[in-house]
Amino acid sequence: MRTPAQGYSDASFDAVIAFPAMRVAVRTRGATVTAIVYLPPEVPVMAPRNRLAERAARQIERYRADPDTVFDLPLQRCGTPFQRDVWRALERIPRGQTRSYGALARSLGTAARAVGQACGENRFPVVIPCHRVVAASGIGGFAHARGGYLLEAKRWLLAHERAL
Template sequence: MIRQKSIRRVKPPEDYQARLATPFAVLGLRTDEDWLTDIEYLPPDTPTLVPQTPLAREVCDQLQAYLADPGFVFDLSLHIGGTVHQRRVWQAIQDIPAGATRSYAAIAVELHSAPRAVGQACGANRLPIVIPCHRVIAKSGGLGGFMNASDGLPLTIKRWLLQHEGI
């Protein structure tokens, strides 16, 4: 079960409570009291940081559980900002199970939106993996974009995550 809070506080870019090494990047984690606020993909050579709080430790444990088992279901309190439309898109994305994908267009039809607006909401997602925007692909079956990019490291990360989930 994932609990959500929609108030946003801005934190400095290096204010991580943990930095976790993964096969595809280092994940910078931010927490705010009892809420996970951000997961950021950092370059693979970024130094790791042991969890500084109990919540950061729990987030790391759950991310490592996902890396060991792509079917792992996260149970975290999420501090979500964004517009009403973005939150609707993110909820639709959370409903996509591991090992499955949906197209930007399919989500747009479901939400009475446009594929580009769904893609923009994906690009604004501050909690990747937990809100698995990597499971959203182009209508053609291609990868589409990822992290507001159409090539390079972001698509390498998306490809790794999808392969990890058996896609």
């Protein structure tokens, strides 16, 4: 899951939603959601700037209240064929369950590290649930991070979905 560059600007997002342990920012262009990004919890909330951002914010807020929410957002899916295969596999992991990087890699005929890298490039966390992939020995990292608000966010998401 991509994280924002240092010194992000709220002008680069079309909505910022409050979540436990983080903020969830939405970026849109035309009729598609181009990115969903986790931001530090101290970032100010921002009302949606357009109809699609409003729709995305409503669905994300619904998920915050109910982990069984189904997303139906028009996502601008970019990535290599391998990344798209990994992301489709993530979408098949049921809520309330996790898969290890190794198990997911075996199901795709690849290496765990490659799966981890593809998870780290996921542009639509929450919607494409990279948080459901964990290390064999525990929760593992998140968005190429081993601590901080991102790991707290992963813990919250898994607990919210009753996977911890």
